Amino acid sequence: MAEKKSPTAAILIIGNEILSGRTKDLNGNYLAQKLLNSGIKVGEIRVVPDEKNEIVCALKSLKRKYTYVFTSGGIGPTHDDITADCVAEVFGVSLPINETAKKIIASHYPKEEEDLNEARLRMARIPKGASLIENRVSKAPGFHIDNVFVLAGVPKIFQAMVEFVIPKLRSSSPIISHTITIHKPEGEIAAALSDIAAKFPKVSIGSYPFEQEGSLGVNIVITDRDRRTIDVVAKLLSSI
Amino acid sequence: MAEKKSPTAAILIIGNEILSGRTKDLNGNYLAQKLLNSGIKVGEIRVVPDEKNEIVCALKSLKRKYTYVFTSGGIGPTHDDITADCVAEVFGVSLPINETAKKIIASHYPKEEEDLNEARLRMARIPKGASLIENRVSKAPGFHIDNVFVLAGVPKIFQAMVEFVIPKLRSSSPIISHTITIHKPEGEIAAALSDIAAKFPKVSIGSYPFEQEGSLGVNIVITDRDRRTIDVVAKLLSSI
Numbered sequence: 001m002a003e004k005k006s007p008t009a010a011i012l013i014i015g016n017e018i019l020s021g022r023t024k025d026l027n028g029n030y031l032a033q034k035l036l037n038s039g040i041k042v043g044e045i046r047v048v049p050d051e052k053n054e055i056v057c058a059l060k061s062l063k064r065k066y067t068y069v070f071t072s073g074g075i076g077p078t079h080d081d082i083t084a085d086c087v088a089e090v091f092g093v094s095l096p097i098n099e100t101a102k103k104i105i106a107s108h109y110p111k112e113e114e115d116l117n118e119a120r121l122r123m124a125r126i127p128k129g130a131s132l133i134e135n136r137v138s139k140a141p142g143f144h145i146d147n148v149f150v151l152a153g154v155p156k157i158f159q160a161m162v163e164f165v166i167p168k169l170r171s172s173s174p175i176i177s178h179t180i181t182i183h184k185p186e187g188e189i190a191a192a193l194s195d196i197a198a199k200f201p202k203v204s205i206g207s208y209p210f211e212q213e214g215s216l217g218v219n220i221v222i223t224d225r226d227r228r229t230i231d232v233v234a235k236l237l238s239s240i
Numbered sequence: 241m242a243e244k245k246s247p248t249a250a251i252l253i254i255g256n257e258i259l260s261g262r263t264k265d266l267n268g269n270y271l272a273q274k275l276l277n278s279g280i281k282v283g284e285i286r287v288v289p290d291e292k293n294e295i296v297c298a299l300k301s302l303k304r305k306y307t308y309v310f311t312s313g314g315i316g317p318t319h320d321d322i323t324a325d326c327v328a329e330v331f332g333v334s335l336p337i338n339e340t341a342k343k344i345i346a347s348h349y350p351k352e353e354e355d356l357n358e359a360r361l362r363m364a365r366i367p368k369g370a371s372l373i374e375n376r377v378s379k380a381p382g383f384h385i386d387n388v389f390v391l392a393g394v395p396k397i398f399q400a401m402v403e404f405v406i407p408k409l410r411s412s413s414p415i416i417s418h419t420i421t422i423h424k425p426e427g428e429i430a431a432a433l434s435d436i437a438a439k440f441p442k443v444s445i446g447s448y449p450f451e452q453e454g455s456l457g458v459n460i461v462i463t464d465r466d467r468r469t470i471d472v473v474a475k476l477l478s479s480i
Binding site for chain 1: 255256257258259260261262263264265268269270271272273274275276281282283284285286287288289290294316317318319320321357358359360362394415417426427428430431433434437438444445446447448449461463
C-alpha cells in the first residue's frame with residue numbers, strides 16, 4: 001500500500017526536432033535521474049510533435065495517470081512554441097500576459113520593456129492560476145499549474161528549472177539501485193534469476209546483457225526503496 | 241491529400257533502465273533518422289516500463305494510430321523479457337515455440353540444440369502468424385506481425401534488425417530538411433518567421449535558438465517532401 005501512495009511522474013518532450021532524429025533528447029534522461037533520487041518513479045517518457053492536438057491529448061491522459069507531469073520545450077518566442085496555449089486549453093483557463101513574468105523577461109534586455117516586442121511578450125503569457133518557475137539562465141520563466149510543470153527545452157535552461165522545481169515536489173524515500181555484474185551469458189543464469197525474481201515480486205530486478213572484449217556478461221540491477229531488501233536479493237544473486 | 245496517405249510510425253521503447261535514467265536510449269533517435277530517410281514520419285516516441293499492462297495498453301493505442309509501430313527491448317531470455325507475450329495478447333494469438341526460430345537460435349551455440357535451455361527457448365516463442373526479423377549479430381530473431389515490428393533493445397542488434405526491416409516498409413518520397421542559421425536573437429526574428437510560417441502552413445518550420453561564444457543565433461529547420469517548396473521558403477527566410 002505504501003508503494004501505491006508513492007509519487008509517480010511522466011515526462012512529455014515536445015518537439016519535432018527530436019522526432020526527426022535531428023536532435024538527441026537529453027532532458028528526459030536528466031530529469032528521470034533527478035526524480036529517482038527524490039523517490040519519484042518515472043512511469044513514462046513520451047515525445048510528441050509541435051502540434052496542438054497531440055500535445056493536448058498527451059497532457060490530458062498523462063495528468064490523470066501520474067502524480068506529476070513535466071513538459072520540456074515549446075515555450076520560446078516563435079510560432080511553433082505552443083505549449084502554454086495547450087496547457088491553458090487542457091485546464092480550461094485563459095492565457096493572459098502575466099505582469100510578473102513580463103517584468104522578469106524585460107529585465108533580461110538592455111532597454112528592458114522597450115525591447116519587449118510582440119514575440120518576446122508571447123513568453124509572458126502564463127495560464128491563469130499558474131505559478132512561475134525561475135529561469136536563472138535566460139530569465140523567461142516556466143510555470144506550474146496543478147500537477148503539470150512546464151519547462152524550457154534548451155538543456156541548460158531545462159536543468160536550471162529542474163533544480164528550482166525538485167525541492168517543491170512531494171518526495172518519498174529514495175529509490176535505490178544496486179548493480180551486480182555476473183560474467184556468464186544471460187541465457188545460463190536466466191532460470192536462477194527468474195526464481196529469485198519470483199520470490200520478490202515487488203522488487204524490480206532488471207537483466208542487462210553486455211559483451212566485453214568478446215566475453216558475455218550480465219548486469220543485474222536491483223531497484224527498491226528498502227536497502228535491506230536489496231541486500232537480501234543481492235546476496236542471493238551473487239551465488240548464481 | 242497526398243500527405244494523408246504518407247506512412248507514419250511510432251517507436252515504443254520498453255525498459256525500466258531508460259525510465260530510471262540509468263541508460264540513455266539510443267534506439268529511438270537511430271530509427272527516427274532511418275525512417276525519415278525513407279519518407280516515414282515519426283509521430284511519437286514512447287518509453288514504458290517492463291510491465292505487461294503498460295506495454296499492452298501502449299501497443300493497442302499506437303498500432304491503431306500509426307502505419308507502423310516499432311518496439312525496442314524485452315525479447316531476451318530473462319523473466320523481465322515480456323514483449324512477445326504482450327504482442328500475442330494484443331493480437332489475440334498464441335505464442336508457441338517457432339521451429340524456425342528455435343533452429344536459428346540453436347545455431348548460435350556450440351552444442352546447438354543441447355545448449356537450448358528453457359530460458360533460451362523463451363526467445364523462440366513467436367506469436368502465431370508473425371514473420372521473423374533477422375538478427376545477424378546474436379541470431380535470436382525479432383518478429384513482425386501486422387503493423388508491429390518487434391526489435392531487440394541492445395543497440396548493435398537493434399540497428400542490425402532495422403537494416404533488415406527498412407527495405408520491407410512502404411516508403412514515400414523522402415522528408416527533406418534544410419537548415420538556415422541566422423545570427424540574431426530568436427526574439428528579434430520571431431515576427432518575420434511567424435509571417436512566413438503562416439504563408440506555408442503545410443511546411444514544418446522549426447526554430448531552434450543557440451548560444452555560441454556568448455552571441456545568440458537561431459537554426460531554422462525547414463522540413464517538407466518537396467525540394468522546390470523548401471527552396472522558396474529558404475529564400476524568404478534568408479532575407480529576415
